[in-house]
Amino acid sequence: MNEVTTPALVPSATAGNLTNLIAERAWFEPERITMSRPLGDGWQSVTAREVDEEVRATAKGLIAAGIQIGDRVAIMARTRYEWTVLDFAIWYAGAVVVPIYDTSSAEQIDWILNDSSTVGIIVETPALRELVQTVQPAHTKHVWVMTEDVLTVLRNAGAQVSDDEIERRRAALGPDTLATLIYTSGTTGKPKGVSLTHGNFLAECGNVVQGASDLFLKPGGSTLLFLPVAHVFGRMVQIGAINSGLHLAHCSDPVGRLPIDLASFKPTFVLAVPRIFEKIYNGAEARAEAAGKGKIFRKAADVAIAYSEALDKKRISPVLKLKHGLFDKLVYSKIRAGMGGRVEAAISGGAPLGVRLGHFYRGAGVTILEGYGLTETTAGATLNLTGAHRVGSVGRPIPGTSIKIAEDGEVLIRGAIVMRGYWQNDAANAEVFDADRWFQTGDLGKLDEDGFLFIVGRKKELIVTAGGKNVAPAVLEDRLRSHPLVSQCVVVGDARPFIGALITIDQDLLKPWVAANKKQGASMADLAVDPQLISVIQTAVDEANKAVSKAESIRKFRILTTDFTIAGGQLTAKLSIKRHVIAQEFAAEIEALYEKE
Numbered sequence: 001m002n003e004v005t006t007p008a009l010v011p012s013a014t015a016g017n018l019t020n021l022i023a024e025r026a027w028f029e030p031e032r033i034t035m036s037r038p039l040g041d042g043w044q045s046v047t048a049r050e051v052d053e054e055v056r057a058t059a060k061g062l063i064a065a066g067i068q069i070g071d072r073v074a075i076m077a078r079t080r081y082e083w084t085v086l087d088f089a090i091w092y093a094g095a096v097v098v099p100i101y102d103t104s105s106a107e108q109i110d111w112i113l114n115d116s117s118t119v120g121i122i123v124e125t126p127a128l129r130e131l132v133q134t135v136q137p138a139h140t141k142h143v144w145v146m147t148e149d150v151l152t153v154l155r156n157a158g159a160q161v162s163d164d165e166i167e168r169r170r171a172a173l174g175p176d177t178l179a180t181l182i183y184t185s186g187t188t189g190k191p192k193g194v195s196l197t198h199g200n201f202l203a204e205c206g207n208v209v210q211g212a213s214d215l216f217l218k219p220g221g222s223t224l225l226f227l228p229v230a231h232v233f234g235r236m237v238q239i240g241a242i243n244s245g246l247h248l249a250h251c252s253d254p255v256g257r258l259p260i261d262l263a264s265f266k267p268t269f270v271l272a273v274p275r276i277f278e279k280i281y282n283g284a285e286a287r288a289e290a291a292g293k294g295k296i297f298r299k300a301a302d303v304a305i306a307y308s309e310a311l312d313k314k315r316i317s318p319v320l321k322l323k324h325g326l327f328d329k330l331v332y333s334k335i336r337a338g339m340g341g342r343v344e345a346a347i348s349g350g351a352p353l354g355v356r357l358g359h360f361y362r363g364a365g366v367t368i369l370e371g372y373g374l375t376e377t378t379a380g381a382t383l384n385l386t387g388a389h390r391v392g393s394v395g396r397p398i399p400g401t402s403i404k405i406a407e408d409g410e411v412l413i414r415g416a417i418v419m420r421g422y423w424q425n426d427a428a429n430a431e432v433f434d435a436d437r438w439f440q441t442g443d444l445g446k447l448d449e450d451g452f453l454f455i456v457g458r459k460k461e462l463i464v465t466a467g468g469k470n471v472a473p474a475v476l477e478d479r480l481r482s483h484p485l486v487s488q489c490v491v492v493g494d495a496r497p498f499i500g501a502l503i504t505i506d507q508d509l510l511k512p513w514v515a516a517n518k519k520q521g522a523s524m525a526d527l528a529v530d531p532q533l534i535s536v537i538q539t540a541v542d543e544a545n546k547a548v549s550k551a552e553s554i555r556k557f558r559i560l561t562t563d564f565t566i567a568g569g570q571l572t573a574k575l576s577i578k579r580h581v582i583a584q585e586f587a588a589e590i591e592a593l594y595e596k597e
Helices: 019-028 048-064 081-092 106-116 126-133 150-157 163-171 198-211 232-244 258-265 274-290 294-313 318-338 355-363 426-432 473-481 507-516 524-528 531-545 579-585 587-594
Strands: 003-006 033-039 042-047 072-076 096-100 120-123 142-145 178-183 193-197 222-225 247-250 269-272 345-348 367-374 379-383 401-405 410-415 439-447 453-458 486-492 499-505 554-559
Touching: 019 048, 019 081, 019 232, 033 048, 033 081, 042 048, 042 258, 048 081, 048 150, 048 163, 072 081, 072 106, 081 096, 081 150, 081 163, 081 232, 081 247, 096 106, 106 126, 106 178, 106 193, 120 126, 126 142, 142 150, 178 198, 178 232, 193 198, 198 232, 198 379, 222 232, 222 258, 222 269, 232 247, 232 367, 232 379, 269 274, 274 294, 274 318, 274 345, 274 355, 274 507, 294 318, 294 355, 355 367, 379 401, 401 439, 426 439, 453 473, 473 486, 473 499, 473 531, 486 579, 499 531, 499 587, 524 554, 531 554, 554 587, 579 587
Parallel strands: 033 247, 072 096, 072 120, 096 178, 120 142, 222 247, 269 345, 345 367, 499 554
Antiparallel strands: 003 401, 033 042, 178 193, 367 379, 401 410, 410 439, 439 453, 486 499
């Protein structure tokens, strides 16, 4: 099979816009709890009516400041309640939202503000205001600060703006109206502004909500949003929750507060990138190891995987069922408790999860539904569903979307979710759209006989060794990252005699290993060449190599003394590795892999 289409459940909109999602919920179910905002160590419930009222009041403040229909207004902040209110308020004012990651550099801010001709920006903190002011262009006349009570400031400023003006502006927006410019974080070159319309989001969220109705429309359903709303995946979660009436809360600090917020909010399902699920698994394994229960955890993991695989075959033996029940009490229940205790399913996107982790979580009672998409496709273009799930795949096309595999293996996408184009960039548009308006993703994939898509690598990231062997690095990298001590890795070997790898260590999980092996006081430079640590990482490399042929396997690796980070410039905001940056910064380490060859 090289092409598959899933019929739309929600037809393309011919009228209306995203503001209707807030306004209509407030009209039909005014007292429904649709959001919660942080209050001390707990949460304050917010009704649909209250959300609509706050959005309208905020929009009036923007109008009073001179924001016109079609103007671009930027938001630069971590994920938080105010982000969502401001997002919709900008639309209520008839304007266009331009997200900027709070980790962006002055140079990136400068580019986005100027390329989009943004007239105002809302930042999270005074420190971000100071950063913006170093590059603030003349046309960006306003800088508001969230932590300086921006919602109250705008409410007071817009007190004299009429309700009729809000309705006039809302009525001016249609499905084809530009809703947002999302600048791709970019692993190479300057970011491009992806132009997404109100219709793009209505098609995406409407069809995902209906397609996964058992999650989004579940009575009493809730989700905790901790993905960056500046990224299209987080934005889809936000809009999808509002579309479906799902109870939505925000976590602005996934590193420091996520376990606390999961425990107090207790969502019924979550949406995350694979690295979150990897860290939950690796952390649980490390804690078990430190408590002398490593063998029990690994046996429990094997049983969970076997149980999930047996579900696919619809043959669960009495012995396996008994073992699964035992480990559910000893291990799996604790993992579920760490996710809040009520999570039954999750959606994962942004990168491959890996077959082993997919089976483990399903066997442990949390089904992770992998999906696939890009900023240019308004987030998800494919998705596994609880009733149509194939572990290892990224699912079938969401309703209303077509997937085709080109002759060279590239994944092509067409449908109402595909962007209008890149902002003021005809040359880039000509590169990614063919004559029949198929969007060329740059990803390599294959469709099975039932229309499930499997992603096998990036077209531009294929490594061609000196011997002419084509190697997709993602297969090896994904397997390596599943080891508890491995944080990140980059496979290298283009035009080289063999495949090598640069590997970084997870500092949080290194600490118990250091203590257990009596290496306290050793620096990371010492540990990077420590034979014992090298031997442990070698086992991870050997395990990864089982997935590929000998010609594709990693022959040598090097442990780096520093991790890849967003702040350091080696990772994008969605935690994708920037290969060209790493190749430049660690050129000497790469050369060292091949010195004696």
